[in-house]
Amino acid sequence: MAERRQLPPQIRRVELARRAGSKPVVRYQLTVDTGVVDGKRKQLRRRYRTEKEARAALAEIQGQVNSGTYVQPSTLTIENACADWLKSRHRIRPTTAAGYEYVLQPVRSELGELAVQDLTRRHIDELLVQLREGTLVRPGGKARKAWSARSCNYMLGALSQVLDQLVAEGRLTRNVASRVDRVPGKAKSLQTFTPEQVQAVLRGIAKDRNRHAWHLALAGLRRGEIAGQRWTDIDLANKTLRIGATRVDVGGRALDQDEPKTAHAGRVLPIPDALLAELTAARNRQAAEKLALGEAYSDLGYVVCNEAGEPYHPSTMSTLWQAAIRDLDVPQIRLHDARHTCATLMHLQGVPIALVAAWLGHADVSFTMRTYVHAQPEALALAARSFAPPLANAGD
Incomplete structure (x- = not known):
């Protein structure tokens, strides 16, 4: 008969309590040191059905402890x-x-x-x-x-x-x-206005009290940048607009942030003439509203605000934008898609992509090209016509 191997000190043979006349139930209890945590020596204690399983577990755990890869059992949820x-x-x-x-x-x-x-x-x-x-x-x-x-x-x-x-x-x-495998999904189809649709929007919002906000959106500003813009950051005389503070939606609550979204998001932009006219008109309009309301006016200095001088919640701005274009014969795109429109039209007009990225406040030019610049049907048609001369001469 082969001599039985002696059990290592970490493994103990245990006979479980049994009913009279039944065969004994044997288990092998492993008790092994697993290191020191917070100054206290830790041990792992488990029972296995066979000696072989207990020995294998002992070798594995000791190897992990020695290599520093052992993880202490935890009830952390x-x-x-x-x-x-x-x-x-x-x-x-x-x-x-x-x-x-x-x-x-x-x-x-x-x-x-x-x-x-x-x-x-x-x-x-x-x-x-x-x-x-x-x-x-x-x-x-x-x-x-x-x-x-x-x-x-x-x-x-x-x-x-x-x-x-x-x-x-x-x-x-x-x-x-x-x-875990990532969930496959179709890329979201983004819509932008064509130059003709932009003109239709500008005509359609001509009497909208908040039209300067929509001009800012079509000029490429983020919703949070528009909502957080202050008059102190706009120099109408020198035609410049500094983007710094933002007003964002955090869990349904409007939150003002003194810092821009990213380091590159903070920028100073020259104000186009059409936008300058709208900002000047908005400044005068708010001055008249302040005069009419008197002490009840909240003079907080926001460029975009209600008749009482109170800033809009960012989500309210999205709702107001949808209401502004609802009855117009243009695609019903999101407020943020007006920013996409700006980038696309600048690109189609030949503005270098590096300048488009700088205007939008992006650090990565490839991100601008990938995310904000979209081909429009008219532009694709123009690209198709560019093949005409060489194809026409192909049979000569």
């Missing part, structure tokens, strides 16, 4: 992990923080009680299916609308950052979110 990660994002812009809060909310509500170390790819895949189908319910009981592929992938990116931080801290072995 996904809810706490997300909350901790969001708190650590204190240096990011409020709008970005609000975006992270929003996309991580279904993760926290659906998987929040699950231990992070128990999270699997299947959990995330099933959540994505529910988000895409719109079968989830918000914490307040209201049905959640189906998410786009872009929103789902944004959520995956945020969750991956949460898990990456835990891996870096040695609290998680691997980031399972990084192994």
